[in-house]
Amino acid sequence: MEAETLFGKMAALCCRREYSVAQIESKMRAMLAAQGAENPDEIVSGVLQRLQREGFLDNRRFAEAYVNDKLRFNSWGKRRIVQGLRYEHNIPDDIVRDALAERYDPFYKEVAKRLYNAKLKSLQRGKRELSPYELKAKLVAYMAARGFDSFECEEY
DSSP, rough: OOHHHHHHHHHHHHHHHHOOHHHHHHHHHHHHHHTTTTOOHHHHHHHHHHHHHTTOOHHHHHHHHHHHHHHSSSSHHHHHHHHHIIITTTHHHHHHHHHHHHTTTTHHHHHHHHHHHHHHHHHTTTOOOOOHHHHHHHHHHHHHHHOOOOOHHHOO
C-alpha cells in the first residue's frame, strides 16, 4: 500500500471522529502488516506527520474530547480518565493536565455526587441491611472503580 492511499484512508477516519496519534499509528501498522509492505516505519512516520501538519490528527484535541466524553457519558473520575489517556493512548502529561484543567472542573462534582447517591440508594434497597462500615466500604470501592478519589466520597 502506498503512502498516498494510506493517507486518504486515515484522513477519512479522522474526519469522522477524534483519534489519538497512537490509535492511528496502530491502525496503519496493522494495514501495512496485512499487506506485507516494505519499510512500514518510513510510511507510518510520513503519513503521521502529514496528518498532523494538515490538521487531521491532534493529540490535544483528542484529549479534550476524551475527557469530555468519558466524564459526561461514562461518568468516569479523574484517575480513570488520566489512566486511559496516559496508558492506552500515550498522551503526554502536559496535554493530559491541560485537557483536565480545561474540561473537568465545572461538571466533575455533579457527576461524582450523582453516582454516589445512586449507588447509596441501590445499596439501601438491597436484600440485607448493611452496617455503616460495610456501606461506606462498598461506596468507596465503587467510586474508586469509577476513578474517583476516596476523599471525594467523604463530601457526600
